[in-house]
Amino acid sequence: MPPLSQPQIPIIGLVGGVGSGKTSLTRWLGQRLRVAVVDADAAGHAALLEPEVRRALRARFGPEIFDPEGQVIRSRLAVRVFGATPRHREARQMLEAIVHPVIRRRLEEAIANYRQRGEYDLILLDAAVMLEAGWNNLCDVLVFVDAPLEQRQARVQAMRCWTTEELEHREASQWPLDDKRTAADFVVDNSGELEAAGRQLLEFLQHRFPHLADRLAATVPARTPASPVLP
Numbered sequence: 466m467p468p469l470s471q472p473q474i475p476i477i478g479l480v481g482g483v484g485s486g487k488t489s490l491t492r493w494l495g496q497r498l499r500v501a502v503v504d505a506d507a508a509g510h511a512a513l514l515e516p517e518v519r520r521a522l523r524a525r526f527g528p529e530i531f532d533p534e535g536q537v538i539r540s541r542l543a544v545r546v547f548g549a550t551p552r553h554r555e556a557r558q559m560l561e562a563i564v565h566p567v568i569r570r571r572l573e574e575a576i577a578n579y580r581q582r583g584e585y586d587l588i589l590l591d592a593a594v595m596l597e598a599g600w601n602n603l604c605d606v607l608v609f610v611d612a613p614l615e616q617r618q619a620r621v622q623a624m625r626c627w628t629t630e631e632l633e634h635r636e637a638s639q640w641p642l643d644d645k646r647t648a649a650d651f652v653v654d655n656s657g658e659l660e661a662a663g664r665q666l667l668e669f670l671q672h673r674f675p676h677l678a679d680r681l682a683a684t685v686p687a688r689t690p691a692s693p694v695l696p
């Protein structure tokens with residue numbers, strides 16, 4: 466445990482549309498501060514491996530979403546739950562009721578683990594459905610990463626083979642971006658250079674958590690970010 470005189474390591478929640486630059490900003494920050502990353506996506510994948518979760522999913526979604534080894538075929542599950550129809554919505558609610566409590570438990574464990582180690586300046590919680598799942602109450606501040614849709618589409622298509630339709634389907638299953646932006650404590654504009662967005666974020670964090678400014682002043686730049694511990 467860090468000495469009592471040290472401030473508690475802040476937890477920063479990052480939200481934003483698909484391809485808005487959350488991962489890139491996390492990396493950017495990790496080159497300047499000792500950043501521990503808690504990745505809700507990884508926690509979600511790990512949750513699907515838990516026998517109890519698999520049992521509940523089989524009961525709800527049937528054997529067709531499992532491979533012969535009994536592992537969940539995530540693409541099959543995605544087709545059932547990502548979309549804007551009432552049927553998709555109902556299936557998504559079922560899935561969330563099964564997996565969200567398990568993911569939350571894993572996130573809490575990962576946060577407690579990082580805090581106990583006392584080796585980090587901050588913890589970044591990266592969760593696509595942060596607000597939808599209520600995990601924002603695990604965070605000290607919530608940051609929205611902003612970039613226009615066309616730009617996000619172009620950036621994402623350069624790295625994944627998602628169609629525009631797939632991207633829109635995924636976002637249709639989440640809160641509207643305007644609501645996420647409103648819920649955030651700070652908005653980073655990532656429509657320009659990543660460096661400019663990183664600077665905005667860093668300035669906000671230093672203002673909000675003055676011990677980070679001390680830490681930055683004392684740090685040699687260009688660290689490698691901490692590899693995420695699987696929550």
Ligand code: ATP
Pocket residue numbers: 481482483484485486487488489490593620621623624655656657658659660662
């Ligand atoms: P997702 O929510 O889908 O995981 P994300 O918000 O984590 O996405 P990134 O993976 O960081 O987004 O960025 C998407 C793509 O856009 C990446 O290829 C990244 O290199 C690129 N990118 C991010 N920010 C910028 C920027 N300011 N300028 C140019 N390219 C960028």
